[in-house]
Amino acid sequence: MVYLTLFYHHGGSFVTKDNGTVVYEVDNVDVQDRLDEDTLDVFAVRNHHHNLRYPKIDNYRWLEPGNPIETGLRSIVHDVDLMEMVRLAKENNNSVHIYYEHVVSDPQVEEEVPQLIEMTPPSPTIKEELWETSEYNRPTAPKIKRKPGPLKTKRRKDANEEPSSSKKPKSTTNLKRQYKEFTCAYCSAKGHTKRSCKHRKADDAAVAEAAAAAATTADAATTDGAANLYETL
Secondary structure, eight states, X not given: OOEEEEEEEESOEEEEOTTSOEEEESOEEEEEEEEETTTOOHHHHHGXXXXXXXXXXXXXXXXXXXXXXXXXXXXXXXXXXXXXXXXXXXXXXXXXXXXXXXXXXXXOOOOOXXXXXXXXXXXXXXXXXXXXXXXXXXXOOOOOOOOOOSOOXXXXXXXXXXXOOSSOOOOSOOOOOOOOOOBOTTTOOBSXXXXXXXXXXXXXXXXXXXXXXXXXXXXXXXXXXXXXXXXXX
Protein backbone atom coordinates (compact mmCIF):
# COMPACT_ATOMS: atom_id res chain seq x y z
CA MET A 1 0.00 0.00 0.00
CA VAL A 2 1.33 3.43 -1.00
CA TYR A 3 0.45 6.65 0.88
CA LEU A 4 0.68 9.98 -0.90
CA THR A 5 1.34 13.50 0.40
CA LEU A 6 -0.36 16.43 -1.34
CA PHE A 7 0.89 20.01 -0.95
CA TYR A 8 -1.89 22.53 -1.69
CA HIS A 9 -0.59 26.01 -2.57
CA HIS A 10 -3.35 28.58 -2.08
CA GLY A 11 -3.93 32.26 -1.41
CA GLY A 12 -1.48 33.48 -4.08
CA SER A 13 -1.22 34.05 -7.80
CA PHE A 14 1.20 33.30 -10.63
CA VAL A 15 3.61 36.13 -11.39
CA THR A 16 6.01 36.25 -14.36
CA LYS A 17 9.40 37.73 -13.56
CA ASP A 18 11.57 39.82 -15.87
CA ASN A 19 13.71 36.82 -16.78
CA GLY A 20 10.61 34.84 -17.92
CA THR A 21 10.31 32.55 -14.92
CA VAL A 22 6.91 32.09 -13.26
CA VAL A 23 6.56 32.02 -9.47
CA TYR A 24 3.58 31.61 -7.11
CA GLU A 25 3.67 34.61 -4.79
CA VAL A 26 1.91 35.01 -1.41
CA ASP A 27 2.20 31.29 -1.06
CA ASN A 28 0.23 29.43 1.65
CA VAL A 29 0.73 25.69 1.86
CA ASP A 30 -1.70 23.12 3.26
CA VAL A 31 -0.42 19.54 3.57
CA GLN A 32 -2.46 16.36 3.35
CA ASP A 33 -0.48 13.22 4.16
CA ARG A 34 -1.14 9.48 4.38
CA LEU A 35 -3.61 9.49 1.49
CA ASP A 36 -4.32 6.03 0.10
CA GLU A 37 -3.86 5.93 -3.65
CA ASP A 38 -6.73 3.43 -4.00
CA THR A 39 -9.29 5.69 -2.29
CA LEU A 40 -8.10 9.02 -3.73
CA ASP A 41 -10.43 10.45 -6.38
CA VAL A 42 -10.68 13.54 -8.56
CA PHE A 43 -13.50 15.13 -6.56
CA ALA A 44 -11.53 14.98 -3.31
CA VAL A 45 -8.65 16.89 -4.92
CA ARG A 46 -10.87 19.42 -6.69
CA ASN A 47 -13.13 20.16 -3.72
CA HIS A 48 -10.40 20.51 -1.09
CA HIS A 49 -10.67 24.30 -1.41
CA HIS A 50 -13.89 24.13 0.68
CA ASN A 51 -11.79 22.87 3.60
CA LEU A 52 -9.58 25.94 3.13
CA ARG A 53 -12.70 28.20 3.29
CA TYR A 54 -12.59 29.26 -0.35
CA PRO A 55 -16.11 29.26 -1.84
CA LYS A 56 -14.87 29.20 -5.44
CA ILE A 57 -11.64 28.45 -7.27
CA ASP A 58 -10.85 29.72 -10.75
CA ASN A 59 -8.48 26.88 -11.64
CA TYR A 60 -6.46 24.09 -10.00
CA ARG A 61 -3.43 22.33 -11.51
CA TRP A 62 -0.68 20.01 -10.28
CA LEU A 63 3.00 20.45 -11.00
CA GLU A 64 4.78 17.65 -12.79
CA PRO A 65 7.85 16.71 -10.66
CA GLY A 66 11.14 17.92 -12.07
CA ASN A 67 9.64 20.64 -14.32
CA PRO A 68 9.31 24.40 -13.70
CA ILE A 69 5.94 26.07 -13.14
CA GLU A 70 5.79 27.71 -16.57
CA THR A 71 5.95 24.33 -18.38
CA GLY A 72 5.05 21.69 -15.79
CA LEU A 73 1.48 22.56 -14.72
CA ARG A 74 -1.12 19.92 -15.57
CA SER A 75 -4.93 19.96 -15.18
CA ILE A 76 -6.97 17.49 -13.10
CA VAL A 77 -10.22 16.78 -14.92
CA HIS A 78 -10.58 13.02 -15.39
CA ASP A 79 -9.39 9.86 -13.67
CA VAL A 80 -6.68 9.51 -16.31
CA ASP A 81 -5.15 12.80 -15.09
CA LEU A 82 -5.28 11.56 -11.49
CA MET A 83 -3.63 8.25 -12.40
CA GLU A 84 -0.82 10.10 -14.19
CA MET A 85 -0.35 12.37 -11.15
CA VAL A 86 -0.14 9.36 -8.80
CA ARG A 87 2.34 7.59 -11.08
CA LEU A 88 4.71 10.57 -11.17
CA ALA A 89 4.22 11.20 -7.43
CA LYS A 90 5.61 7.72 -6.70
CA GLU A 91 8.80 8.74 -8.51
CA ASN A 92 8.99 11.91 -6.38
CA ASN A 93 8.95 10.43 -2.85
CA ASN A 94 5.17 9.95 -3.05
CA SER A 95 4.49 13.69 -3.04
CA VAL A 96 2.97 16.17 -5.48
CA HIS A 97 2.26 19.93 -5.42
CA ILE A 98 -1.14 21.37 -6.38
CA TYR A 99 -1.70 25.08 -7.10
CA TYR A 100 -4.98 26.98 -6.76
CA GLU A 101 -5.84 30.04 -8.84
CA HIS A 102 -8.37 32.17 -6.96
CA VAL A 103 -11.22 34.37 -8.00
CA VAL A 104 -10.64 36.23 -4.73
CA SER A 105 -7.25 36.07 -3.10
CA ASP A 106 -8.37 35.93 0.53
CA PRO A 107 -10.24 33.04 2.15
CA GLN A 108 -13.55 33.63 3.84
CA VAL A 109 -13.40 34.55 7.50
CA GLU A 110 -16.25 33.81 9.81
CA GLU A 111 -17.97 36.96 10.91
CA GLU A 112 -18.02 37.76 14.56
CA VAL A 113 -21.32 37.30 16.34
CA PRO A 114 -22.73 40.75 17.15
CA GLN A 115 -23.26 41.52 20.78
CA LEU A 116 -26.79 41.76 22.02
CA ILE A 117 -27.85 45.25 23.11
CA GLU A 118 -30.15 45.37 26.06
CA MET A 119 -33.33 47.23 25.19
CA THR A 120 -35.26 49.31 27.68
CA PRO A 121 -38.78 48.00 28.34
CA PRO A 122 -41.62 50.07 26.86
CA SER A 123 -43.70 52.27 29.05
CA PRO A 124 -46.99 50.80 30.35
CA THR A 125 -50.20 51.54 28.50
CA ILE A 126 -52.03 54.69 29.60
CA LYS A 127 -55.41 54.02 31.15
CA GLU A 128 -58.56 55.10 29.32
CA GLU A 129 -59.46 57.56 32.06
CA LEU A 130 -56.30 59.52 31.27
CA TRP A 131 -56.94 59.82 27.56
CA GLU A 132 -57.24 63.31 26.15
CA THR A 133 -60.75 64.49 25.36
CA SER A 134 -61.34 65.37 21.71
CA GLU A 135 -63.42 68.30 20.56
CA TYR A 136 -64.94 66.28 17.73
CA ASN A 137 -68.02 64.07 17.96
CA ARG A 138 -67.72 60.36 18.45
CA PRO A 139 -67.72 58.53 15.10
CA THR A 140 -70.95 56.73 14.27
CA ALA A 141 -71.77 54.04 11.77
CA PRO A 142 -73.36 55.20 8.50
CA LYS A 143 -77.06 54.59 7.87
CA ILE A 144 -77.88 51.52 5.84
CA LYS A 145 -80.00 52.21 2.77
CA ARG A 146 -81.62 49.09 1.43
CA LYS A 147 -81.88 48.54 -2.28
CA PRO A 148 -85.32 48.57 -3.94
CA GLY A 149 -85.05 44.92 -4.97
CA PRO A 150 -86.41 43.22 -8.09
CA LEU A 151 -89.30 44.70 -10.07
CA LYS A 152 -92.80 43.45 -9.35
CA THR A 153 -94.46 41.50 -12.14
CA LYS A 154 -98.08 41.75 -10.97
CA ARG A 155 -100.20 44.71 -11.93
CA ARG A 156 -101.39 46.95 -9.18
CA LYS A 157 -105.18 46.85 -9.19
CA ASP A 158 -107.47 49.69 -8.28
CA ALA A 159 -109.57 49.70 -5.14
CA ASN A 160 -112.78 48.84 -7.01
CA GLU A 161 -111.25 45.71 -8.63
CA GLU A 162 -111.49 42.27 -7.11
CA PRO A 163 -108.29 40.77 -5.73
CA SER A 164 -106.62 38.30 -8.02
CA SER A 165 -105.77 34.76 -7.07
CA SER A 166 -103.64 32.11 -8.74
CA LYS A 167 -106.08 29.34 -7.80
CA LYS A 168 -109.21 28.81 -9.89
CA PRO A 169 -112.51 29.02 -8.00
CA LYS A 170 -114.22 25.70 -7.35
CA SER A 171 -117.38 25.05 -9.35
CA THR A 172 -120.52 24.48 -7.35
CA THR A 173 -122.15 22.41 -10.16
CA ASN A 174 -120.86 18.88 -10.80
CA LEU A 175 -121.65 17.60 -14.30
CA LYS A 176 -121.41 13.93 -15.20
CA ARG A 177 -119.22 13.07 -18.11
CA GLN A 178 -121.18 11.89 -21.12
CA TYR A 179 -119.76 9.42 -23.65
CA LYS A 180 -120.89 8.77 -27.22
CA GLU A 181 -122.69 5.52 -27.99
CA PHE A 182 -120.28 2.70 -28.94
CA THR A 183 -120.38 1.11 -32.42
CA CYS A 184 -119.22 -2.50 -32.88
CA ALA A 185 -116.44 -2.87 -35.39
CA TYR A 186 -117.52 -6.49 -36.18
CA CYS A 187 -121.23 -6.30 -36.81
CA SER A 188 -121.62 -2.47 -37.03
CA ALA A 189 -124.35 -2.56 -34.43
CA LYS A 190 -124.52 0.15 -31.80
CA GLY A 191 -124.54 -0.27 -28.04
CA HIS A 192 -121.57 -2.61 -27.70
CA THR A 193 -117.96 -3.11 -28.81
CA LYS A 194 -116.20 -5.84 -30.76
CA ARG A 195 -114.93 -7.44 -27.56
CA SER A 196 -118.46 -8.08 -26.22
CA CYS A 197 -120.11 -8.78 -29.61
CA LYS A 198 -122.34 -11.91 -29.52
CA HIS A 199 -122.17 -12.41 -33.28
CA ARG A 200 -118.35 -12.55 -33.20
CA LYS A 201 -118.41 -15.07 -30.34
CA ALA A 202 -120.93 -17.29 -32.20
CA ASP A 203 -118.88 -17.19 -35.39
CA ASP A 204 -115.67 -18.02 -33.50
CA ALA A 205 -117.40 -21.03 -31.86
CA ALA A 206 -118.64 -22.31 -35.23
CA VAL A 207 -115.19 -22.01 -36.77
CA ALA A 208 -113.68 -23.94 -33.85
CA GLU A 209 -116.25 -26.78 -34.16
CA ALA A 210 -115.63 -27.09 -37.90
CA ALA A 211 -111.87 -27.25 -37.35
CA ALA A 212 -112.31 -29.97 -34.70
CA ALA A 213 -114.58 -32.03 -36.96
CA ALA A 214 -112.10 -31.77 -39.82
CA ALA A 215 -109.26 -32.90 -37.56
CA THR A 216 -111.32 -35.90 -36.37
CA THR A 217 -112.13 -36.92 -39.95
CA ALA A 218 -108.47 -36.67 -40.93
CA ASP A 219 -107.42 -38.87 -38.00
CA ALA A 220 -110.05 -41.51 -38.89
CA ALA A 221 -108.92 -41.58 -42.49
CA THR A 222 -105.32 -41.99 -41.47
CA THR A 223 -106.23 -44.87 -39.14
CA ASP A 224 -108.25 -46.69 -41.84
CA GLY A 225 -105.46 -46.29 -44.36
CA ALA A 226 -102.94 -47.77 -41.96
CA ALA A 227 -105.24 -50.76 -41.20
CA ASN A 228 -105.76 -51.52 -44.89
CA LEU A 229 -102.03 -51.38 -45.54
CA TYR A 230 -101.37 -53.80 -42.69
CA GLU A 231 -104.00 -56.28 -44.03
CA THR A 232 -102.48 -56.11 -47.50
CA LEU A 233 -99.03 -57.01 -46.17
